[in-house]
Amino acid sequence: MRYQYLLFDLDGTITDPKVGITTCVQYALEHFGIHEPDNDKLEPFIGPPLQDSFEQFYHMDAETAKQAVAKYRERFQTVGLYENEIYDGMADLLKTLKEGGCRLAVASSKPTVFVKKILEHFDVAQYFDVVVGSELDGSRTKKEEVVQEALRQLDPKGQASSGQMVMIGDRCFDVQGAKAHHLDSIGVAYGYAAEGELQQAGATFVVDTVQQLKELLTR
Known part of the structure; x- marks a missing residue:
């Protein structure tokens, strides 16, 4: 496989x-x-840290945005968490990669506790060696920080070359997080990027479907 x-x-x-x-x-x-x-x-809220989004899109100061995040989580932790669907073919792709000997990580700006619950809900948690998100106290929300911690856990001895690694995501933040650590990136255009966002950010590859992602990763 192209990446390990x-x-x-x-x-x-x-x-x-x-x-x-x-x-x-x-x-x-x-x-x-x-x-x-x-x-x-409200689709632009999908991807970046919530605090940043409330500040940017609704011109809230830092303290008000922090209160907005707390209010958001009031509903999200019990209801919103499960108003969610796994993309068709994704579970099969993860299974194929895992069985092929790859090491998989989730690197998300969402709090780790919620990421783990979502992966378990969709019965794909077993495919991931590492799950890294942000912290509930607002730390480690930037994608570069999340990627750094995921890499540290995924390759603790630092033995893998950057050419063996790739970041896969749907927004420019994922591409930027990969670039910060000299990794290739695959932008998935089936997600929530604006037209041309992934290309403009400099994604190494851009795919339109989960099937195209599978073909790229398993060839």
């Missing part, structure tokens, strides 16, 4: 979390008297 160490983003890459994430953002915004009925407008 594979880091996967979660949202928009392994699963489609749109309903859960956007509905929880709506819930948080309502707390501040902001009514946003169109959850399509």
Whole structure:
């Protein structure tokens, strides 16, 4: 196989979390008297750290954004977490890679505790050697930091070459996280990137479907 160490983003890459994430953002915004009925407008929240998104898209200061994140999680941890679907063919791809001797990691900006619950919910947790997300206290939210920790756990002795590793994700943040550590990146256009976002970020490859991703990884 082309790569032996594979880091996967979660949202928009392994699963489609749109309903859960956007509905929880709506819930948080309502707390501040902001009514946003169109959850399509909230798709940019899928991928980057929540705190950054509330600050950027709704011009909240850091403290208000922190409160918005807490409100978001109030609903997400019990309901929104499971308003989610695994992409068709993804479980089979993960199984194929694992059986082929690859080491797999999840590198997500979502808190690790939620990432693990989602992987277990979709019965794919067994395919991952390492699961790294952010912390609930707001630390390790940047993708470069997440990738760094995932690499440390995936290859603790530092024996693998960067050419054996790849980051797979649907947003520019995943590509940037890979670049920060001199890794190849595969952008998955079936996720939530804007038109041309992955190419502009400099993804090594861009695929349109899970099947194309499988063909690239297993050839």
